[in-house]
Amino acid sequence: MCGRPTGPWFAVPADALGYYVVAFDQRGYGRTTGWDTSSFINTNLAQFALTNLVRDVVTLVYALGYRKVKCIVGHDFGAVTASMCALMRPDLFNSLVMMSHPFNAPDLLPFDIAHADTEAHAPTPPLHVHAELAKLDTPRKHYKWYNSTSAAARDWANPAQGLHVFLRGYLHLKLADWNWTAQELAKLPYYYIMPLHKSMPETIADMMSDQNIAATEAWMSDQDLAFYVQEWSRTGFQGGLNYYRIMTDPVRMTDLQLFAGKKIECPSIFVSDAKDWGNYQQPGAMEAHPESCSDFRRARFIQDAGHWPQQEQPRKVVDELVAFLSNL
Incomplete structure (x- = not known):
């Protein structure tokens, strides 16, 4: 199990089904070591290529003494890593969530x-979406x-509001309980398409001005959040943000051309x-999952959860995992 660090994987009873559960930090996050910590301009970004993330997971599996993984589960960016593991090493990873x-x-x-x-088959020039975002009535950026x-x-x-308040707001705004309006539903919210001249902490501070954080506190106590504040204060954020530098630069994604046209072959759910x-x-x-995944079983949308379902509704997530594993 892997994912962008947001909290523990609660109440995972896979051991009751006879499985060991391994939850690990990805390269650049948490207490991982060995990755390039040099300055922004000098960082060896090749270390953060998706093929290297898969290599990390394969190395971990072998280090633990196994040659098969019953299921790899990934949340958020962890889902990117988990999907790539299933795509690149179907011999090792038997199923995917x-x-x-x-x-x-x-x-x-x-x-x-x-x-x-060649002229008739020339690729369509890319839309300069970032320039177009900057031209909106309220200029924005991705x-x-x-x-x-x-x-x-x-x-x-x-962040001007302090790291604890910033991270609390970041967690809160992706909850199911955030107060959506018809206007906001018509577009991606500001934490995805940000105001052009604001930082992420400034964006979160603006969006949190009228919010009640009680819903977040139900599954992320101040004590738990303080641990994350402690860790992020120690490590900084550059290790995790390096992945965005990879994924926004097509030149740094060319290693995936090795798998062009290949599908995820193992059983999978979303x-x-x-x-x-x-x-x-x-x-x-x-919508493309049935085409990109040869054995895509189903998509399940959990009620009363936002971006953090394993924390907002852990029991429902566990039920989905158990149902999937029980039918493999």
Whole structure:
């Protein structure tokens, strides 16, 4: 089990089914070591390529003395890693649970162009979406590209409201209980498509001005959150943010061309909540699961959960995991 650090995986009774459960930090997060901690400009970003993340997991499995994994479960960016594990090593990972982040298959390579009219088959020029976002009546920017900048880690680590309040707000705004309005439902919220001239902490502070944090405190106590504040204060955020630098740069994603056209072969399911905007960040990815995954069993949308279903509704998530594992 892996995911962007947000809290423990509560009440996972897989041991009752005869499985060992391993929850690990990904490279760059938590107490992991050995990755490049040099300055932003000098970081060896190749260390954070998706193929290297899969290598980390394979190395961990072997280090623990196993040659098969019954199921790999990933939440948020952990779902990216878990999906890539299933894609690249179907011999090792027997099944897959993706949570809150659909599988986005590697781009296809140009096909049957050897004798084609090169002009007729020229790729469509990319839409300069970032320039278009900046031209909106309320100028905006995409959070992934913001997180790829040299300023992002400093902003995350030094919020004016304090790290505890910032992280509490970040958790709260992705809850099912956040107060959606018709206007907000018509567009991705500001924590995804940010105001052009604001940092993430500033964006969160604005959005939290009229919010009640009680719903978040129900599953993330101040004591638990204080531990994360302690760890983030010690490590900073650059290790985790380096992944955005990889995923927003097509040149750094070319290693995935090895798997162009390949499907995830093992049994898989997707677990999330319909209120989670993370489902819709990559248009069409969730709907493409039956095509990108050869044995896609189902998508389950848990009621009364937002982006953190394993924490907001742990019992319901556990029920989905147990049902899936029991039918493999």
